[in-house]
Amino acid sequence: MVTSDDIRTILGSNEALAPVAQQIAEDDSLFDRGLDSFGSVQLMLALEERFGIEFPDEFLTRRSFSTIRAIRETVSAVLQSVAA
Amino acid sequence: MNALAQRAQRAAAVAAQHADAVDREGRFPAEAVAALKAERLLGLQIPSQFEGEGAGLRQVAVVCSTLGQACSNAAMVFAMHHIKVASLVAHGLDSAWHCQLMERIAREQLLVASSTTEAGIGGDLRTSFCAVEAEDGVFSLGKDASVISYGRQADLILATARRHPDAAGSDQVLVALLADQIFLERTSVWDTLGMRGTCSDGFRLEARGLPVAQILPKPFAEIAAQSMLAASHLLWSSVWFGIANAAVDRARAFVQGEARRQPGQVPPTALRLAEVSNTLQALRSAIVAALVRYEDVQGDADAIGSIGFAVMLNNLKTTASEMAVDIVQRALAIVGLAGYKNGTPFSLGRPLRDVLSAPLMIGNDRILANTAKLLLVQKGGGQLMSA
Numbered sequence: 001m002v003t004s005d006d007i008r009t010i011l012g013s014n015e016a017l018a019p020v021a022q023q024i025a026e027d028d029s030l031f032d033r034g035l036d037s038f039g040s041v042q043l044m045l046a047l048e049e050r051f052g053i054e055f056p057d058e059f060l061t062r063r064s065f066s067t068i069r070a071i072r073e074t075v076s077a078v079l080q081s082v083a084a
Numbered sequence: 085m086n087a088l089a090q091r092a093q094r095a096a097a098v099a100a101q102h103a104d105a106v107d108r109e110g111r112f113p114a115e116a117v118a119a120l121k122a123e124r125l126l127g128l129q130i131p132s133q134f135e136g137e138g139a140g141l142r143q144v145a146v147v148c149s150t151l152g153q154a155c156s157n158a159a160m161v162f163a164m165h166h167i168k169v170a171s172l173v174a175h176g177l178d179s180a181w182h183c184q185l186m187e188r189i190a191r192e193q194l195l196v197a198s199s200t201t202e203a204g205i206g207g208d209l210r211t212s213f214c215a216v217e218a219e220d221g222v223f224s225l226g227k228d229a230s231v232i233s234y235g236r237q238a239d240l241i242l243a244t245a246r247r248h249p250d251a252a253g254s255d256q257v258l259v260a261l262l263a264d265q266i267f268l269e270r271t272s273v274w275d276t277l278g279m280r281g282t283c284s285d286g287f288r289l290e291a292r293g294l295p296v297a298q299i300l301p302k303p304f305a306e307i308a309a310q311s312m313l314a315a316s317h318l319l320w321s322s323v324w325f326g327i328a329n330a331a332v333d334r335a336r337a338f339v340q341g342e343a344r345r346q347p348g349q350v351p352p353t354a355l356r357l358a359e360v361s362n363t364l365q366a367l368r369s370a371i372v373a374a375l376v377r378y379e380d381v382q383g384d385a386d387a388i389g390s391i392g393f394a395v396m397l398n399n400l401k402t403t404a405s406e407m408a409v410d411i412v413q414r415a416l417a418i419v420g421l422a423g424y425k426n427g428t429p430f431s432l433g434r435p436l437r438d439v440l441s442a443p444l445m446i447g448n449d450r451i452l453a454n455t456a457k458l459l460l461v462q463k464g465g466g467q468l469m470s471a
């Protein structure tokens with residue numbers, strides 16, 4: 001199970017997002033909040049580490065990491081494919 | 085030749101005529117820029133509803149390489165202008181102020197400059213010290229802009245800054261500043277080895293009481309990823325290709341001259357010419373492949389913002405900049421002293437000095453370090469005709 005708060009905690013370690021991480025709503029665009037490509041790499045690595053998964057290349061798109069909801073769905077999809 | 089190529093050739097002919105003087109005197113390529121305006125090439129990318137021609141980067145790249153063969157300085161000025169215009173076109177359409185600005189750029193052929201580099205930060209595009217201070221619908225900005233090419237000659241400057249005084253270094257915006265709205269105090273003089281005519285002096289830039297509507301609505305992180313990275317690397321590389329291409333032309337003319345003098349024999353330098361023409365072809369292929377990939381993903385924000393695409397563009401920049409230097413050096417080795425001397429039909433001093441800026445313009449090691457970070461998550465397995 002991945003919760004939005006798990007993801008907010010991880011977002012809190014990004015420089016641009018740290019000050020606002022707790023106020024980011026499910027569908028707010030993280031890119032509009034200042035997340036850049038390096039920030040999203042760090043975010044992907046942190047998620048891979050936290051959930052013990054590896055995102056395949058086709059998941060490494062902007063959209064997969066654009067909002068808290070999208071991240072939750074991306075992580076869940078990978079977790080499910082691992083379990084299946 | 086199509087109409088655009090002819091317009092580019094006419095402007096390049098003017099640029100070529102003044103290229104040595106521009107370099108020697110370290111002055112702005114005023115005649116070439118006047119010719120570009122007369123050919124209405126500064127509005128090339130502006131959408132047609134704003135009186136431009138709605139051209140894509142492919143067409144702009146062709147003009148960059150044509151100019152690069154004549155005068156590196158004029159070519160780089162043109163490239164930098166269109167890199168900024170690319171961001172306006174990609175991100176300014178939902179802002180009435182920026183739409184009006186695009187119309188002015190096309191109609192009045194305004195020249196746009198860029199201020200990202202800041203004292204103490206160098207080429208880290210994605211970090212600013214300076215910050216926009218906004219209150220009651222107006223803002224002020226002070227920036228120690230350590231390099232602004234043609235800052236004095238530009239009609240407007242697009243500058244990066246932090247969104248507000250408490251924002252993180254990477255939480256940036258891009259603001260459009262018209263020349264008559266700002267004070268520029270020169271803080272350093274651009275007296276360099278090459279690219280002398282870009283007049284990339286350092287300035288203290290001050291803007292006060294300007295409407296906040298001039299701040300582009302998209303975060304700069306998005307602008308950089310979605311338009312600026314691609315436009316910069318594709319257009320810079322096209323300029324460097326033009327410089328390298330002209331150098332190989334001189335080497336070819338030299339070898340052919342030798343061959344004519346000694347009928348029935350292949351001059352020993354012909355082997356080196358074969359070698360350098362091979363490298364030139366590889367450079368051209370790298371740029372064309374990147375332009376095609378850019379066109380394939382155009383309008384697809386996900387694909388442009390993907391890790392694979394950013395890696396591809398970074399690789400283009402480091403590869404093209406190194407190959408261009410290598411090609412001009414090899415051309416010089418073929419031509420020998422006639423290339424080393426100024427004022428001969430084979431002189432290669434100016435293009436060599438100019439092209440040496442390529443690996444420094446956003447340092448290649450800085451770019452490789454960025455690519456290294458991106459590769460931490462990329463999984464690979466790309467195919468010949470895709471990734």
Ligand SMILES: Cc1cc2nc3c(=O)[nH]c(=O)nc-3n(C[C@H](O)[C@H](O)[C@H](O)COP(=O)(O)OP(=O)(O)OC[C@H]3O[C@@H](n4cnc5c(N)ncnc54)[C@H](O)[C@@H]3O)c2cc1C
Nearest residue numbers: 198199200201206207231233279444445446447449450453
């Ligand atoms: C012809 C020309 C025109 C220009 N015009 C403009 C302009 O109009 N507007 C503008 O804003 N700027 C302009 N610039 C500046 C340019 O954008 C870069 O900011 C500048 O080239 C970087 O200068 P630097 O080498 O002093 O700085 P730095 O970026 O500080 O680099 C210094 C050195 O450190 C290395 N380095 C830095 N970071 C890393 C890292 N993480 N890992 C490994 N090595 C690293 C670099 O590779 C380089 O060797 C121009 C530059 C040139 C050459």
